[in-house]
Amino acid sequence: MKIGICQIKVVQDKNKNIENAERMIREAALNGSHLVVLPEMFNCPYENKYFLPFAESYPGKTTNKLASLAKELGIYIVGGSIPEKDGDMVYNTSYIFDHHGEMIGRHRKIHLFDIDVLGGIRFKESDSLGYGEEMTVVDTLYGKIGVAICYDMRFPELMRLMALEGAKVIVVPAAFNMTTGPAHWDITLRARALDNQVYFIAASPSRDMDASYHAYGHSSIVNPWGEIISQADEKECIIYGEIDFKMIEKVRNELPLLKHRRTDLYTIRKG
Numbered sequence: 001m002k003i004g005i006c007q008i009k010v011v012q013d014k015n016k017n018i019e020n021a022e023r024m025i026r027e028a029a030l031n032g033s034h035l036v037v038l039p040e041m042f043n044c045p046y047e048n049k050y051f052l053p054f055a056e057s058y059p060g061k062t063t064n065k066l067a068s069l070a071k072e073l074g075i076y077i078v079g080g081s082i083p084e085k086d087g088d089m090v091y092n093t094s095y096i097f098d099h100h101g102e103m104i105g106r107h108r109k110i111h112l113f114d115i116d117v118l119g120g121i122r123f124k125e126s127d128s129l130g131y132g133e134e135m136t137v138v139d140t141l142y143g144k145i146g147v148a149i150c151y152d153m154r155f156p157e158l159m160r161l162m163a164l165e166g167a168k169v170i171v172v173p174a175a176f177n178m179t180t181g182p183a184h185w186d187i188t189l190r191a192r193a194l195d196n197q198v199y200f201i202a203a204s205p206s207r208d209m210d211a212s213y214h215a216y217g218h219s220s221i222v223n224p225w226g227e228i229i230s231q232a233d234e235k236e237c238i239i240y241g242e243i244d245f246k247m248i249e250k251v252r253n254e255l256p257l258l259k260h261r262r263t264d265l266y267t268i269r270k271g
């Protein structure tokens with residue numbers, strides 16, 4: 001399975017963002033991608049004040065475009081994430097489409113990015129967004145794929161549950177920043193891939209120093225041995241990588257971490 005990650009430059013015009021995503025998805029498909037991945041909030045600047053005005057209910061303009069592209073091009077799309085409106089709530093939501101254009105999964109970000117790093121970044125997603133409540137693992141022709149969004153990847157329990165649920169590939173639309181990105185991006189992706197013996201696919205927007213949030217970029221594909229096999233810099237681009245399912249089995253057989261877990265000891269006992 002060939003993966004294409006579109007590291008999109010997000011602007012303040014939703015239509016332009018959708019057009020740009022379409023252009024890049026078409027290019028990635030033309031170059032042989034079976035699964036195309038977009039970044040977190042790819043149709044909307046990553047700032048609380050934009051989430052509600054850019055939000056749409058399902059089905060909407062953005063998801064209709066993704067569904068029709070998936071069908072026309074015969075590819076799977078993990079549609080980054082967009083602000084999703086549901087009643088009075090807005091969620092940070094990723095829609096997943098199969099090669100027939102059917103929506104096969106929807107992940108609402110479970111862990112909201114509420115942080116305050118002294119001298120660095122402060123962000124409080126929960127000021128404008130609601131919490132997702134479910135893990136997302138979808139069935140594809142290629143096997144099971146887990147989907148989570150950005151800050152979700154910092155929670156090893158969720159990643160492990162997806163692996164135990166059968167995911168061989170974990171896809172994470174994301175948007176780390178210039179405080180945490182240089183310090184934590186590579187190491188987190190590599191650790192999650194290594195711990196769970198999965199391919200780990202992380203998609204970021206490109207960096208725009210004129211925006212209020214400076215995305216780290218560095219969209220990456222990491223193999224189950226923890227090696228980065230493809231990585232972008234900070235600019236708009238598409239990167240590619242092959243998923244070798246035999247390698248997942250080989251690593252899991254040679255180093256049977258998932259089998260060696262001592263689950264009998266992993267419960268905190270009181271008293």
Ligand SMILES: NC(=O)CCC(=O)C(=O)O
Nearest residue numbers: 113150151175176177180
């Ligand atoms: N959009 C996000 O969830 C950002 C997460 C992030 O930057 C981090 O350090 O975690």
